[in-house]
Amino acid sequence: MDVSIIIVNYNTRNLTLQCLVSIYEKTKGISFEIIVVDNASLDNSVEYIKKEFPQVTCIENNINVGFGKANNQAVRICKGKYLFFLNSDTILIDNSIVLFFYYLENCKVKSVCCCGASLLDMQQNLTGSAGNFPSLLQEFLDIGFYIFCSKIYKRKFSIAFHVHGNEIIEVDYICGADIFIKKEIFNLVGGFDENYFMYYEETDMFYRLKNLNYKSIIIPNINIIHLESGSFLNKKTFDVNKFTMIYKGKVLYYKKNKGSLSCFFMKCFSFIFYIIRLPRYYRNIHAIISIIIHS
Template identity: 45%
Template sequence: MTIDVSIIIVNYNTYDLVLQCIESVLKHTKNITFEIIVVDNNSPNRNIEQLNLIYPQVTLVLNENNSGFGIANNIGNKVAKGQFIFLLNSDTIVIDNSIYVLYKFMVENKNAGACGGNLCDIDLEPATSFTRFMPSLLSDIDYLFFNILSKLIYGNNINYCYDKLPIKINGNISGADLMISKKLFDELGGFDENFFMYYEETDLLFRVRQKNYETFIVPKSKIIHLEGASEAVKEIKLDWTYESKKKYYLKNKTKIGLIVSDFIFYLTILQRLFVFKLIGKKEKFNYWLIFYHWFRRK
């Protein structure tokens, strides 16, 4: 049987979320043939080994190491049989027939190298789904000035698409719900396995565009992403993010670009601390204070 979409879900200690995610996929996905592949990154909690007792149709791959997001998806891709692969975070809930919507768009638009949908929180409020610029001096300056450039060019469609029709994106698309043809993914060699976590999808999309494909957000596809914007900042995640940022810049840009980017980000931290102290936003001030202490340590 021909499989249209291989849905790859990476798990690390999120067993209950994986069950919820799979249930939503099975409930809402119509009009296509699909398979679900779960790759476990050697979770300390071994509940994942019970997965096939509940969902015997799911392909479960037990990785012997916690290899990170990119490698785990590459492992899932090795057993995937679909025409397209759909990277889906374990902390997502599919609503409506969103996977089919993305599949249909990819089939009908041969110039599309990859696409994603709109992400929203549990209350169906807009969540960050993409960025308008790839990591660069332009994106750093835009962020320093509270995304004023993005707002002037793109209006409200800065990181969530409020339009009804798909829009072309030259920035990053969230790896929480990313669809790409298996053929192209294989041609690119999958994710660069030097990235443990973060920036791996940024690097992938950079290479997709180097192949002269375009990337899109399809707003009719809407998926809940449970990762909260108010989630506490952990220094280990900041470390992972920075290490991946450094790898991305040294691979795709320049060392000088990295130094300038770091300097602008430090200015951003100081600016945010000053502004939020001035207007009495204690929670946001404390949020940026974590970045300040982390940056000084680095």
């Protein structure tokens, strides 16, 4: 088996079905399997998937075990030489999986173990595909100081950026929407840390890969549509539950990889960030400050 495609589903029945259609329509020239891990969805996702795609392997969880743990479950039963972690809200628009497969098969730089696409939104505009590892300097610049060094910030510090042009670039981490990686390397690094429920689990995994001197790249002439376009902070409504999950993931990342003191300063910078933007977040500021303090 060449590739195992792994999709985690949680109440995204229609999106998952759309994603599956695109995989079978576009993927030719390799052997592959698809494993869908359902995290106790309430929208009859599994029933529809089994009906429309009986060849798909479904893992049915009784509870929502989180993103990283669900992916690890699938890895334990998959047969592919390569793993392709694909979000349910993605749509393949070309034979992306074959392009990833042959790139890594023929890559002469043995330390390159993982690749991703240049992601597009529904209007086919570029959206976040990769990022730099979080750092205290990045948190400080995010307060607003990045305007004084915008070009350097985007290249060296931004934790989410889009990729354009034709040159393959090395990145710190690839967006969790589309991670194509050698299975043996994924297992060597220990898979996703299951202490993360959702968010920052891929950043943590890539940080461990980097420490083992492995490289990850974005291939910009491969495009995949990702329907999640941009940070929820830029949307009109503020999702407190999503903010909670993201911030808990960030705190865990800092404590694990940077230490408690760095985590403390990160929280201080977060506090300043939201206080400065009080007019924008005043309706949720008490919840935000509480999450920052207690996470």
